[in-house]
Amino acid sequence: MKHKLIMIGLAMVLLMASCTQAPVTTTEPTTTEPTTTETEEEIIVVKGVYTGRIDPNFIEVETIDGNIVFKMHMDEEADYIEDLIDYSAVDIEYFINEENQNQIKTIEKADEPGVPLESEAIEVTGTVAKYMDNHVLVVESDEQQEFYWIPVELYESSDRVLDLGDNIKFNYYTDIYGRNVILFFDNSDQGQITPEYRTETGRYNGISDDNILEIKITGVPDPIAGREYIVDDDVIQAVEDLDLEIDEVVKIHYYINEAGDNVLVDIEKM
Incomplete structure (x- = not known):
């Protein structure tokens, strides 16, 4: 009888112990996939002279550092640039594509060359x-x-x-x-062919939408002092960089072209 009571007691203890154990989970832990960020294209800028098309897919540009071959398909050329002829100066933005080729992103024709007032000849x-x-x-x-x-x-x-x-x-x-x-x-x-530069001082009077800059020439009566000069994008940028205000005194350099127009090549504050 005594042994029977001991056995019943042991059974009760084991039953209680099993009820207090923490449940075992069988759910597999979730793993988070690392997010991959696509690297942006590195844009490279270069200036040079377009020397011609190599084949329907590639063009060649001569730069100061040597010749570079760029990918630009013939059928897509009009989407990038119009009237591209051999030995045109160009500004190019490009990147290295997946095939390790110089893929053009943008290409623009540069302004016509000009004669600077000072240069190493x-x-x-x-x-x-x-x-x-x-x-x-x-x-x-x-x-x-x-x-x-x-x-x-x-x-x-x-x-x-x-x-x-x-x-x-x-x-x-x-x-x-x-x-x-x-x-x-x-x-x-x-005989010798060279442009004749002229210099004037006066008061800046603004630039029109037609790329015409007006100067009121010093020493001339105000009603007739206004004189117009043709300007290109470089001169317009120079005016913006100088932050000129109306009636501010300036010095200009210009020449007269074959049509008799005054063409401004340089402007500076006095």
């Missing part, structure tokens, strides 16, 4: 080997041919032309696009 004597429609010369000198750009100031300020085979002597400088821009040239058959 290099002298060349040679023979005109080719004259292209976009005012680009090929000149042979020391048995080598190089491309040179005639700035707007030269071909608008004179009706004299160059012929193939002409021997010319000229000074040039290289601009930020890598263009060899002629400052002036002396053709043995036609």
